């Protein structure tokens with residue numbers, strides 16, 4: 052995995068807590084987008100599986116499906132492995148690959164792909180490689196489920212709350228702010244705070260690049276690889292299902 056930049060090396064502690072509201076809101080739409088995938092002979096690939104909320108959603112929606120979860124960040128992988136170990140339904144069906152998607156050894160065929168809250172981590176050239184590689188592996192009837200989140204073009208985003216969770220006597224709060232940072236790119240500045248009975252611990256701050264993509268550009272990129280990108284679920288979810296264009 053040499054060359055992979057782990058943007059979650061510090062903030063990984065908070066991701067499961069703070070991304071959970073996204074899954075509570077849009078998990079049902081993701082499940083709907085996965086419905087009917089031909090999982091009999093090939094695994095579903097979860098790209099950047101994080102703490103495993105998408106894996107759990109897929110296993111619940113697709114009885115019997117095998118899931119291959121690619122996750123390069125050791126901290127997030129630990130949460131994912133703990134989630135898989137604690138649930139017999141996941142333990143037998145989820146394989147965790149400690150890898151960056153760009154260098155991972157993937158099976159020849161995948162029945163479908165989840166790529167949620169992750170596509171902005173790939174620079175345009177890398178994204179091109181990702182589409183080419185996934186399109187080639189997608190089984191007949193398979194689909195890639197991906198989401199886009201605003202801003203879709205490089206734009207400054209003022210600091211705003213991004214999530215909150217209470218565990219015991221502590222309250223965990225995340226804030227996000229973005230700066231336009233060149234063509235097709237922003238830098239996210241994230242702040243994580245733990246509010247306890249004794250006040251607030253020094254915040255954890257991280258910054259990482261994020262490549263923006265418009266829905267139209269996604270459609271064009273997909274089409275260049277013989278895939279049709281169709282919006283699915285509520286508009287706020289930003290979900291698209293990419294499927295092979297009918298010949």
Ligand SMILES: C[S@@+](CC[C@H](N)C(=O)[O-])C[C@H]1O[C@@H](n2cnc3c(N)ncnc32)[C@H](O)[C@@H]1O
Pocket residue numbers: 055059066070098099100101102103104105121122123124127150151152153166167168169172
């Ligand atoms: C915001 S988290 C989303 C996690 C999960 N998909 C979810 O929605 O809960 C982004 C994830 O993408 C992973 N990631 C970043 N770059 C990656 C790459 N090149 N290959 C695979 N995963 C990557 C990160 O390690 C992180 O787990």
